[in-house]
Amino acid sequence: MGRSIVVNMLTAGHPVKAIAPTPGDMVNAEEKIVRALAHCNELGLLAVPLEQALASLTISEDYRQLEDCRLVIECVIEKIPVKQAVLQKIDAVISPAAVIGTNTSAIPISFLQEMVSAPERFLGIHWAEPAYLTRFLEIICGEKTGAAYAEQVYDMACHWRKEPTILRKDLPGFITNRLMYAVFREVFALVEGNHISLEDIDRSFRYDAGSWMTLMGIFRRWDYLGLEDLHGMNTLFGKLSNSCGVPKIMEQIVESGARGISTGQGLFSYSDSEASCWAENFAAFNEEIYDLAAEYPAQNPNRS
Amino acid sequence: MGRSIVVNMLTAGHPVKAIAPTPGDMVNAEEKIVRALAHCNELGLLAVPLEQALASLTISEDYRQLEDCRLVIECVIEKIPVKQAVLQKIDAVISPAAVIGTNTSAIPISFLQEMVSAPERFLGIHWAEPAYLTRFLEIICGEKTGAAYAEQVYDMACHWRKEPTILRKDLPGFITNRLMYAVFREVFALVEGNHISLEDIDRSFRYDAGSWMTLMGIFRRWDYLGLEDLHGMNTLFGKLSNSCGVPKIMEQIVESGARGISTGQGLFSYSDSEASCWAENFAAFNEEIYDLAAEYPAQNPNRS
Numbered sequence: 110m111g112r113s114i115v116v117n118m119l120t121a122g123h124p125v126k127a128i129a130p131t132p133g134d135m136v137n138a139e140e141k142i143v144r145a146l147a148h149c150n151e152l153g154l155l156a157v158p159l160e161q162a163l164a165s166l167t168i169s170e171d172y173r174q175l176e177d178c179r180l181v182i183e184c185v186i187e188k189i190p191v192k193q194a195v196l197q198k199i200d201a202v203i204s205p206a207a208v209i210g211t212n213t214s215a216i217p218i219s220f221l222q223e224m225v226s227a228p229e230r231f232l233g234i235h236w237a238e239p240a241y242l243t244r245f246l247e248i249i250c251g252e253k254t255g256a257a258y259a260e261q262v263y264d265m266a267c268h269w270r271k272e273p274t275i276l277r278k279d280l281p282g283f284i285t286n287r288l289m290y291a292v293f294r295e296v297f298a299l300v301e302g303n304h305i306s307l308e309d310i311d312r313s314f315r316y317d318a319g320s321w322m323t324l325m326g327i328f329r330r331w332d333y334l335g336l337e338d339l340h341g342m343n344t345l346f347g348k349l350s351n352s353c354g355v356p357k358i359m360e361q362i363v364e365s366g367a368r369g370i371s372t373g374q375g376l377f378s379y380s381d382s383e384a385s386c387w388a389e390n391f392a393a394f395n396e397e398i399y400d401l402a403a404e405y406p407a408q409n410p411n412r413s
Numbered sequence: 414m415g416r417s418i419v420v421n422m423l424t425a426g427h428p429v430k431a432i433a434p435t436p437g438d439m440v441n442a443e444e445k446i447v448r449a450l451a452h453c454n455e456l457g458l459l460a461v462p463l464e465q466a467l468a469s470l471t472i473s474e475d476y477r478q479l480e481d482c483r484l485v486i487e488c489v490i491e492k493i494p495v496k497q498a499v500l501q502k503i504d505a506v507i508s509p510a511a512v513i514g515t516n517t518s519a520i521p522i523s524f525l526q527e528m529v530s531a532p533e534r535f536l537g538i539h540w541a542e543p544a545y546l547t548r549f550l551e552i553i554c555g556e557k558t559g560a561a562y563a564e565q566v567y568d569m570a571c572h573w574r575k576e577p578t579i580l581r582k583d584l585p586g587f588i589t590n591r592l593m594y595a596v597f598r599e600v601f602a603l604v605e606g607n608h609i610s611l612e613d614i615d616r617s618f619r620y621d622a623g624s625w626m627t628l629m630g631i632f633r634r635w636d637y638l639g640l641e642d643l644h645g646m647n648t649l650f651g652k653l654s655n656s657c658g659v660p661k662i663m664e665q666i667v668e669s670g671a672r673g674i675s676t677g678q679g680l681f682s683y684s685d686s687e688a689s690c691w692a693e694n695f696a697a698f699n700e701e702i703y704d705l706a707a708e709y710p711a712q713n714p715n716r717s
Contacts, residue, residue: 187644215644237621238638245621272620274613282649284603284614285621290649291599292592296631299584299591309578310588311630315706316576317541317549317589319627320699325691326615326623327600328680331663332673333691334542336680339667340491340519342659345586345594353651355643359635363643369636376632376640387629387637390709395624401701402619405694 110212110238111184112138115166116145117241121269122157124165126174130185130195139168149241152396154270172198175207180265182234184212192216196224208258210234210248214286218251218279228253233276234262235283242392244399246271247283288327298350300358307376323402414516415488416442417544419470420449424545425573426461428469430478434489434499443472453545456700458574476502479511484569486538488516496520500528512562514538514552518590522555522583533559537580538566539587546696548703550575551587592631602654604662611680627706 111127118125119142127142129135143163150159157165167174175181181203185195192213199209208230211221222228233249246269248262259275266273276283282290292314299305321330362376369375370384379387415431422429423446431446433439447467454463461469471478479485485507489499496517503513512534515525526532537553550573552566563579570577580587586594596618603609625634666680673679674688683691 215648237624243621243624245617245624247617272616274617276609276613278607278609280603280607281652282645284609284617286645286649287599287603287653288596288614288618289622290645291595291653292631293646294650294653295591295595299588303582303584305580305582305588307632309580310592311632312576313549313551313578313588314592315627315630316703317547318593318622319630319706320541320547320549320702321695322626323619323623323702324695324698326619327596328611328615329691332679332681332683333695334673335675336663336667336671336673339659339663341586341590341594342597342663344519345590346598347657348585349591349595349598351655355646359640359643359646363640367640369638369640371639375636377636379636386709387633391625391628391637394628394706394709397705398624398627398702399620401705402623402698405690405698 110236110240112141113145113238113240114182114184114212114236116142116149116239117236117269119146119162119165120149120155120241122162122165125167126178127166127168128170128172128174129168130170130172130198135168135170139166142166145239145241148392152242152393154241156268172202175199176202176204178203178207180208180210180262182210182212187213187215189216192221193224196221200225208232208262210262212236214283217281218249218254220251222251222253229255230258232259232262233279233283234266239392242395244270244272244395245285246273247276247285248273249276249279249283251279294352295350297356297358298352301356323398324405414540414542414544416445417449417542418486418488418516418540420446420453420543421540421545421573423450423466423469424453424459426466426469429471430482431470431472432474432476432478433472434474434476434502439472439474443470446470449543449545452696456546456697458545460572476506479503480506480508482507482511484512484514484566486514486516491517491519493520496525497528500525504529512536512566514566516540518587521585522553522558524555526555526557532557534562536563536566537583537587538570543696546699548574548576548699549589550577551580551589552577553580553583553587555583598656599654601660601662602656605660627702628709 115125115127129138146162149155155162181199183195185191209225211233213233214235218233222231225231232254235247237243237245246266248259250259263273263275296310325333367374370379370387373379373384419429419431433442450466453459459466485503487499489495513529515537517537518539522537526535529535536558539551541547541549550570552563554563567577567579600614629637671678674683674691677683677688
């Protein structure tokens with residue numbers, strides 16, 4: 110995800126120092142970044158000319174490059190000792206005015222911020238892939254994060270083509286993951302207990318929830334429906350899955366080595382051409398659906 | 414919802430006998446149906462000329478009108494004695510070849526089908542509002558429903574501009590409601606416990622889940638993401654809300670008399686012009702988002 114965030118920063122016109130501490134990262138990173146930037150350019154997403162964006166990138170193994178950065182974004186793997194080692198190296202070189210954002214989605218911000226010398230300038234920045242195309246961004250405060258630094262990142266993020274949300278509290282899973290995992294918990298229980306096909310569930314969700322979600326969100330959907338029917342809450346909440354742990358079907362698939370679209374085998378299977386279709390299609394659809402929603406007059410009074 | 418289903422049947426070119434047993438229903442029903450049909454005509458959704466669709470409608474208080482119908486759709490309020498009285502009146506007059514569909518979303522199909530003389534020809538047909546625009550449709554089998562009758566309604570529904578799903582088992586909430594109520598359970602717990610604003614939650618969900626849902630559905634999304642990260646399931650499932658019953662915030666709002674967009678007050682508040690915007694916008698957005706998704710090549714191999 111580091112590459113994808115680098116691309117997002119470059120599209121916004123920021124100078125970027127990318128630190129690639131793992132041997133081998135340097136080799137592929139630049140080529141992939143250049144390709145993604147060219148793609149952004151085709152989509153009209155660059156705030157600056159392509160050459161200028163390309164010239165704003167420095168890739169290095171040397172953490173001292175970070176000394177004059179305003180914002181340092183850590184996005185190494187979700188292992189505490191690795192995070193700790195990297196955060197210490199960052200902490201040792203950065204300016205006292207810098208803000209550090211971690212891309213973790215699994216480790217509490219309040220825990221990680223104890224690893225740096227200025228915990229008030231430490232926060233979570235949670236992206237969705239591909240970071241240079243998606244609009245979603247959660248900015249998460251740990252217990253010691255200064256609100257002013259969250260606001261500062263919020264203001265920057267508005268220049269990254271994001272619709273950011275600040276979470277004042279460091280909840281496991283933040284907002285969106287909690288909501289989607291609530292769906293995942295229920296949906297795997299449905300599949301395991303009731304022999305409903307994956308295709309049927311996907312079709313049903315795409316053609317119902319999909320039809321209003323981007324336009325309305327959840328609470329406005331209730332307002333739209335009229336707030337008359339609380340019966341569903343009363344009767345259904347108690348019947349939903351409360352299960353814990355990884356569903357069996359997922360365990361089996363992952364143990365088999367299937368990795369979804371990238372390997373052609375996952376919950377569904379994919380030919381090479383189908384697989385490349387899905388990857389390209391999401392990038393474009395993600396862009397178009399917001400353009401579509403933004404055309405609706407009702408949308409505008411509610412945009413931040 | 415009866416009106417909205419009548420409009421859907423008329424757009425598909427079916428002759429429709431609408432029974433309006435409640436005094437007063439007759440007065441408004443025709444005008445509203447004619448207006449909705451004209452709207453469908455503007456959107457290019459009529460399978461037959463507007464005049465023919467209008468001429469195919471009979472509204473009556475007399476159940477005997479139903480005697481030659483192939484499919485009878487019951488959509489009275491969700492009260493068992495009312496359902497029972499209406500189903501008995503239907504049962505007394507229809508042809509032995511007719512299929513009865515109930516629009517219930519709260520009462521088990523297996524329970525209701527005992528109220529008619531041919532339970533094998535009885536099933537659930539679950540729509541989303543407005544029924545003449547939305548693509549979603551669940552066809553639900555009770556314990557005694559004959560599979561052939563579910564298939565028959567499925568085939569018809571394909572001519573109603575639906576993407577139908579057959580549920581072989583009569584689960585409380587069917588599929589989509591279970592999934593969405595899983596989100597609702599979690600989202601109200603987040604609001605009640607953590608002082609996150611409704612706006613922030615809506616924004617976060619619209620800009621994340623909204624960006625892929627209509628294109629991919631849930632399982633394909635996992636394949637897209639690569640099936641590598643089961644950590645979230647392992648750690649988050651056990652931290653999600655397992656609460657039962659209506660959330661306090663909803664109880665309070667509903668007790669206050671607020672009915673959302675239609676009254677200008679709900680979880681949010683709305684000026685008259687905002688309220689009419691939302692109502693119109695959903696109808697159009699719902700149409701456009703599927704047209705958008707259908708343009709993507711990856712979509713097509715997976716359409717039924």
